[in-house]
Amino acid sequence: MKLEHIDTPAALIDIPRMQKNIARMQGHMNALGVAFRPHVKTTKCIDVVRAQIAAGARGITVSTIKEAEAFFAAGVSDILYAVSIAPSKLPRALALRRQGCDLKLVVDNPTAAAAIAAFADQHGESFEVWIEVDTDGHRSGITPEQDTLLEVGRILHENGVKVGGVMTHAGSSYELHTPEALAALAEQERAGCVRAAQRLRDAGIPCPAVSVGSTPTALAAEQLDGVTEVRAGVYVFFDLVMHNVGVCSLEDIALSVLATVIGHQADKGWAILDAGWMAMSRDRGTSKQSHDFGYGQPCLLNGTPLGGFVVSGANQEHGILSSSEDGAPVDDIAQRFPIGMKLRILPNHACATGAQFPEYHAVSADGRSIEWRRFQGW
CATH class of the missing domain: 2.40.37.20 (D-serine dehydratase-like domain)
Incomplete structure (x- = not known):
């Protein structure tokens, strides 16, 4: 169908631009030597995600259980649910795991960690849980030096729940607009998340994954020592906010x-x-x-x-x-x-x-x- 014949209003994706954006981000991640796990909340579209996976993405990030269910049904199994889970959603998470979905959960407080541990024990299930780290004071998470980080890690680890890693999101990057400021925040994000992982390891709690990411910091990162993967979402489309931040035209x-x-x-x-x-x-x-x-x-x-x-x-x-x-x-x-x-x-x-x-x-x-x-x- 030609554009002149589409009923309005309608949402359009410019495929050549999208493909260029995907190649740009994936190429940068490859050059930095880290895995890339795109956040699919921006598009919620299997056709877009297939293009990201074809370019080299490993797994996806979601912001709702519905996304996890829909993308798993479409054939994607490596999924990080990157929102601290409400205990009431654990039955849906359990159903996904028992269907073969490699679903990873996130927590940032002892109460939720204890609820997962109790639920896992009750149902004989071994969940994988990542701990959210706050590296810029933007939203949720535990700061790298807080005692709560080790408390959450111990609640999970000592109750047989796998601590799969730590993750952070430098959302304050949306408030910046110079390459120097973005690069500095990218390094702050990296260093804080790596520090959190090291504290857990020093306490005897395995922490294999170190996951960072926002579109601006992912593109501004100059080195990612200690990081295993990066997450970003809006880069696939970009928008006017990202234009003002300075990461796209x-x-x-x-x-x-x-x-x-x-x-x-x-x-x-x-x-x-x-x-x-x-x-x-x-x-x-x-x-x-x-x-x-x-x-x-x-x-x-x-x-x-x-x-x-x-x-x-x-x-x-x-x-x-x-x-x-x-x-x-x-x-x-x-x-x-x-x-x-x-x-x-x-x-x-x-x-x-x-x-x-x-x-x-x-x-x-x-x-x-x-x-x-x-x-x-x-």
Whole structure:
């Protein structure tokens, strides 16, 4: 199907851009001598993951049990569930392991560790659990020097639960925008996670895996001594936040939303699109960065960015395209963007925008597209 014939709004994947992004990340990991375990929460799409595995990825990272179930059913067995597990989800994790899924769980507190140990003993199951480490104060995890790290390790190890490794995510990298700052955080992430693993080993607790990763730090890392694998997700599509961080260009962004011009407010210099926040998402991640892209950057159908314009506002089903310069109305807005014209809108946050759609239209170099299904739910 050609783009002109796709109903809007629709999520588009530019296949050549996606393949280039996959090759870039995998090549960097190969050069650094570490395994790469992509985070599939961005795409939740088996077609994308198959391309990542074909390029050399080893296993996947998921953020929901539903993702683990769906990707295991599609043939992927090496899965890290990289969210500290709620004890109520342990029966689903058990079912996956008993079906042959090499599912690895994550904890960052003694209570959850004890719950896993008790559940494993009750059901005669040997779980593999990784401990989440906080290396930048961004979210969850145990800092490398906390006593809690060894407490969690002992609860697991002494109750017959395998401590498979430690993992961390330098999410604060999204707040940076220079190569020097990104490289420094990548080293902080690496050193902190390696230190946590060494403390566990010194305490007699095996810790084979040392897993780090975010898209910016993965691409900025200069050396990964002591690390066994890297995780990253949004790199496969990139987005406007990543553009502002400085790890991609607009021409690298592989996800866009196809939208149609449906009206005008000429006195305000607005063109009205049929893609509001239900299509673009409410994510306004670029509003705190050096360049605010509103709800997205409009492009022509061939992917060329329309400089000087932005999706400045969004209602549920209506998007507002206007000048990106405050107080600069576009007198010929109706002539520039006639009713029925289709545009591609680059998103602020690929994960959030992708989540608005049940499928992608994957577009090849010749402009034709096919549907790729997307997993939904928890």
